[in-house]
Amino acid sequence: MLLRNATLATMHGDDPYGLLLQGAILVDAGRIVWLGKDADVRRGYQGPEEDLEGRLVTPALIDCHTHIVHGGNRSGEFEMRLNGASYQDVARAGGGIVSTVTATRAASEEVLLNGALRFVDALIAEGVCTLEVKSGYGLDIDTELKMLRVARSIEDVRDIRVKTTFLGAHAVPKEFDGRTLTYVQQICIPALNAAHAAGLVDAVDGFCEGIAFSPEDLEPLFARAQSLGLPIKLHAEQLSHLGGTQLAARYGALSADHLEYATDEDAKAMAQSGSVAVILPGAFYTLRETRMPPIDAFRAAGVPMALATDCNPGSSPLASVLLTMNMGCTLFRMTPEEALAGVTRHAARALGLDDCGMLAAGMRADLAVWDVEHPAELAYRIGYNPLWRRIFGGRA
Ligand code: DI6
Numbered sequence: 460m461l462l463r464n465a466t467l468a469t470m471h472g473d474d475p476y477g478l479l480l481q482g483a484i485l486v487d488a489g490r491i492v493w494l495g496k497d498a499d500v501r502r503g504y505q506g507p508e509e510d511l512e513g514r515l516v517t518p519a520l521i522d523c524h525t526h527i528v529h530g531g532n533r534s535g536e537f538e539m540r541l542n543g544a545s546y547q548d549v550a551r552a553g554g555g556i557v558s559t560v561t562a563t564r565a566a567s568e569e570v571l572l573n574g575a576l577r578f579v580d581a582l583i584a585e586g587v588c589t590l591e592v593k594s595g596y597g598l599d600i601d602t603e604l605k606m607l608r609v610a611r612s613i614e615d616v617r618d619i620r621v622k623t624t625f626l627g628a629h630a631v632p633k634e635f636d637g638r639t640l641t642y643v644q645q646i647c648i649p650a651l652n653a654a655h656a657a658g659l660v661d662a663v664d665g666f667c668e669g670i671a672f673s674p675e676d677l678e679p680l681f682a683r684a685q686s687l688g689l690p691i692k693l694h695a696e697q698l699s700h701l702g703g704t705q706l707a708a709r710y711g712a713l714s715a716d717h718l719e720y721a722t723d724e725d726a727k728a729m730a731q732s733g734s735v736a737v738i739l740p741g742a743f744y745t746l747r748e749t750r751m752p753p754i755d756a757f758r759a760a761g762v763p764m765a766l767a768t769d770c771n772p773g774s775s776p777l778a779s780v781l782l783t784m785n786m787g788c789t790l791f792r793m794t795p796e797e798a799l800a801g802v803t804r805h806a807a808r809a810l811g812l813d814d815c816g817m818l819a820a821g822m823r824a825d826l827a828v829w830d831v832e833h834p835a836e837l838a839y840r841i842g843y844n845p846l847w848r849r850i851f852g853g854r855a
C-alpha cells in the first residue's frame with residue numbers, strides 16, 4: 460500500500476518534527492519499506508495507493524506507563540474528598556490503593572479484561588498502537604500473575620501491542636504491614652520468578668517512596684531482575700526525594716518515571732545511564748502537586764523525555780494521550796515537538812523498543828493519520844480528537 464500526498468512527521472533528522480512535506484510512505488508486510496517525497500515515488504509502482512489529501516502522518520502513539528488493568532474504581536473516595544472528608548476518613552472507609560488491591564484480587568480475569576478494554580479502546584481511538592501495562596494491584600503471587608496474564612491477553616482481542624511490567628513493589632499489602640523487606644523477599648521476588656518463568660514480564664518496576672519502598676528495599680528485587688536479564692524502570696521522586704533515580708541509573712534503567720522532586724544531579728545520572736525521563740502530568744494534576752519535574756535540567760543534560768497517562772484508578776484516572784500531551788505543554792512548558800516525541804520516539808525508548816516511534820524504512824507500519832495541517836495542533840486542542848485513521852502493522 461502506498462500512502463501519498465501527506466505531511467510526514469518522521470520524528471528524526473534535523474528539521475523540527477522531522478517534517479517532510481508532500482511526502483509518501485510505502486508499506487509492505489507490516490513494515491515501512493520506503494518513504495520520501497511524493498514526486499520521487501517509484502514510477503514502476505503498481506499496487507494500491509491512497510491520496511491522504513495533505514493530512515498529517517505521525518508514528519502511532521505509544522502510552523509507555525499505565526496501570527490500566529485493575530479492579531473497581533475510586534470515584535467514591537474522589538467524591539468523599541470533595542465533600543470535605545479527610546485522608547483518615549477515606550482510609551477508614553477502605554479507600555486508597557488498598558481498595559484497588561482488594562477489588563483486583565476479587566475480580567475474575569474476564570472482569571479485569573473488560574474493565575481495561577474501556578480505556579484501551581479510548582487510547583486506540585487516539586491512535587495508540589503500543590501500550591505498557593503494569594501489575595502491582597495484586598501484591599500476592601497469584602494476583603500479580605493474573606494481572607500480567609490479563610494485560611497480555613489484550614493483544615488477543617485488540618490490534619495493539621502490549622508490553623508488560625512487573626510492579627510487585629507497588630505497595631506493601633496490609634498482611635505485611637511494617638515488614639517491607641520481608642514482603643520483597645517472600646512475595647515480590649518469588650512472584651517475579653514465577654511471572655518470568657511464565658513468560659509474562661518485559662520489565663521490572665517499583666514505587667520508590669516513603670509510603671512504599673526505599674532504595675534499600677528495592678535493591679534485592681533489582682538484583683534479581685538483572686540476573687534474569689530484565690530491564691528496570693522506577694517510579695522515582697514523585698512525592699519526595701529518596702534517591703530512587705540514582706538507584707535506577709546504577710541499574711541502567713530504561714526509565715525513571717514521575718520525577719517531580721528529581722535534581723540536576725539526578726538528571727546527569729540519567730543522561731549517563733541513557734535512561735528516559737517519563738513525565739506523568741495526569742498524576743501531577745490529579746494530586747494537585749505544585750512541584751514541577753526539572754524539565755530544564757533534563758533538556759540541559761540531554762535526557763530524552765517521554766510522556767504517558769499513568770492511567771490508574773487513584774492518582775491519574777486519565778485515558779487520553781492527547782490530553783497528556785496538552786498537559787505536558789501547559790503545565791510543564793514542554794514544547795509541542797517535545798510532547799509528540801514524548802509519545803512516540805522517546806516512549807518507544809522507555810520501553811526498550813527500536814522498531815516503532817519513528818517513520819523510517821524498516822520500522823513497523825504503526826501509523827496515525829490526523830486531520831490537521833501541523834503537528835503542533837495535536838498538543839494544542841483540549842478535548843478534541845483529530846485522528847482520521849490508525850494503521851497497526853500495516854493494517855487499517
Ligand atoms: N504512583 C502513583 O501515583 C500511583 N502509583 C504509583 O506508583 C498511585 C496508584 C493508586 O493510587 O492506585
Ligand code: FE
Binds near residue numbers: 525526694771
Ligand atoms: Fe504509575
